[in-house]
Amino acid sequence: MLRSASLTFRPRLIHRVASLSTRSLGRLPNTQSPIVSKPHFFNSVTGDSNEQIPAFRLLDGTGVPIDGAELPELDEAFARRLLSPDLNFLLPNLDNILYNVQRQGKISFYMTAYGEEATIIGSAAALAHDDEVLGQYREMGVLLWRGFGLDNVMAQCLGNHEDTSSKGRQMPVHFGSPKHHFHTISSPLATQIPQAAGVAYALRRSPERSNSVAACFFGEGAASEGDFHAGLLLASTIPSPVVFIARNNGFAISTPSSEQYHGDGIASRGPGYGIDTIRVDGNDVLAVLSAVREARKRCLEQGRAVLVECMSYRVGHHSTSDDSFAYRARSEVEDRKRIDNPLVRFRLFMESRGWWDAQAEEELKTRLRADVLKAFKHAEVQSRWELSELFTDIYAGEEPWNIREQREELSRLLEKYGEDWEPWKRELQKFKAESKDRVKNRE
């Protein structure tokens, strides 16, 4: 395995250790380290401190396979799926529209995936549909790939009564769906990472689920949180089959990755946890697809975590609450979009195969734009859930006295002031059901 392979790395040294052991202690208590007589500092996982971890790529910037590239098995239909509704156009279209409606004040918040489409869709396509996904927040593409549907996306972002992800309790993009094996997004960074280890351990223990893995997404900024270290440590030590997918998009809000870590990215940490690790060109959808497929395979074979670091670039602002031109030049972003656009790269590849052309693209764009707008228009006019949902799903079983009492207190106040106090009156109109006793226990 991996560990024995590293032992054969310097056979001559091993030999010397063996002969030493007859004369003195050949081995230290808690390590298999060969003994050396010269101080040996090191600061690289490649063995050569001038050399960085290699990045795996299949297609060059113009969509042409690079020398020696072994493309994943790919037929036209699958390639069109990668490119079409669920990837190339839907995501940017949806992003555009939701970004703009946020700007119009119709939703409170939004986060785009501009620039990271290949990382997200390439990973999604490599996973089985029932692999458990624990995302950070920028992984809506995984849900789209799995058929979550535009209406569900819109309902969540608008927080209307069709929002099953959180019943309007969470900010936009905090999706969740057991049916799609997509665990509900929460805003705190990296909390999903140790959870992924527990999820994967449950999969490993369950005969019905033993062919599934957990897939855990996070950014390079989140990897600075303690939970990152806890999660990788657990999934390697206990061990549990998690594919950890680091989206290294260069920025944590405004902080560039150069100020996030001094080492060689996130990939350099994998060997520290004793797990198989790969760095991949995150803007090459086929490379991501291949790498995550292989990672998934190893994960199942070894029953242990694998780390994939996808190098990409966050073309969009961090979120709608952010203006990234305050900390990076507009030209830098424009250059990136032009030189290294993951969508363009894969489209050129498709065209070279004769699977795609300008007309197909135009048709698709038109159709998707119409679909997105239709879903938005439907969602926009829906009411919220009933106000009583404010007090549900807190505890299962008996409702504690404090929740009951507070619910009844709000009910009393609504009855007393709901018709007269304008700010409440206006807000109440947005909720479903007009019954007077709005927060009555529904039992």
Added chain:
Amino acid sequence: MRNISSLSRLTTTVTRSTSQIPRTQSCLYWRHISSSSSTRSTAATPNTDSTVSALEPPPAGGHLPSITSSALLKHTREQSLKTPGILWADAELDEARGASSLSFATTGRETRKMNMYQAIRDALSTALSTDDSAIVFGEDVAFGGVFRCTHGLAEEYGRERVFNTPLTEQGVVGFGIGYASMGSKLGDSTLGGRGMGGTAIAEIQFADYIWPAFDQLLNEASKFRYRSGGQFNVGGLTVRCPTMAVGHGGLYHSQSPEGFFMGVGGLKVVIPRSPLQAKGLLLSAIRDPNPVVFMEPKILYRSAVEQVPTSDYTLPLGRAEILTTGSDLTVVTYGTSVYRCEQAIHLLTHPPQGSGIERTVKDALGDWRRGTGKNMSSSPSIELVDLRTILPYDLPLVLRSLSKTHRLLIVHEGPTTGGVGMQIAGDVVSGLALTTREENSIGEDMRRMRKEAFLGLEAPVKVIGGWDTPGVALQYEKFYIPDEVRILDGMLELLAY
């Protein structure tokens, strides 16, 4: 009821515990002691106070001398089986047998003498044997845990289900949350597949070290159901942790952090007082459909010994228990403090003859008699309440008791400011009491009870907690923890008010 004179008992207590302090100052020493003392007493006979030799170091959990004679512990099989609120897992089976639950309970069931760590181990074993999805994990859990609560479980149920984790509290709880989430419903089954209930029983080695996991508990576990619109839950999660002071734990092995959890809606917090209670409440916590933090007063691991039913049973969460009924003062407490309150009540009714304490008690009770118009021979009767579930706690029971006694004292080890006691005091006098609304519901009862409790108060609500120092200072512990005499003083103050 008690043969030894209170005075001599009190003196013994003081000498014995001071004599133990200098032996146990080192923190590193802690784990060493824990494991060595546990090997010593893996045998069925638990340590009792009388077996402690002055030459031996005390067990890591310390000793609570007053507990051996406590009338609150069930020393006979019959008492044990008649525990109020006990719910036998096979109660339905009894009915099928044609036996009423009570008659079978007192004839057909076995009990065994156990201390608290043994009762907890018994509960964990019951959980593991009745639920294939159950796993028990945490730091040093596989060899039996530093307090022996998981002793032998890894051998019995395998390392896949009972295992060590690296030293990462946030990791332990995060892992437990992920595992538990796989018990969320998917169609007729769960996300994890049939039989995967996601029962995760995590151990944090000391409550003092739960803070790295606070984010996982507050932002993740407690919100899991709410934030997902009820689609996901981590009801299968139970986080066990030893809590409270033992006489030599210093700043970082003595804390009572339950107060910090009071505002965490969606989470439950439970603290048992005895072996029998611990087994029943822990099984309830494990099977409750909500995440539960289960804090175990570590001084009771060895000190508290009871006849514990060997079969599978639970005790209700969210329900306090009246341990002694009374009509003049309600004392609400939980965990180790239950026994200190019991002692304090004994001091009140049997002050050491000829001592200053006797004179103080006499004076205060004189004031109480004059103030309440009682005759000279009457003595106050105290209602002692064990809260058991700290969040959400049983305010209705406290109010019911208060409507009878009109005086309320709350006692706990944790710091006073922001603590459980202040929360209860606040709830008793809070403004909601004065709102009126005609409705025939439990909500209506609460309003009436709150109003009556508030208007009926004959003294301010008093809270006796740990001081607001940054922790339990090692050599000063005797003066930090609310002990019998502080509790006595508080009771006298309220009675004479």
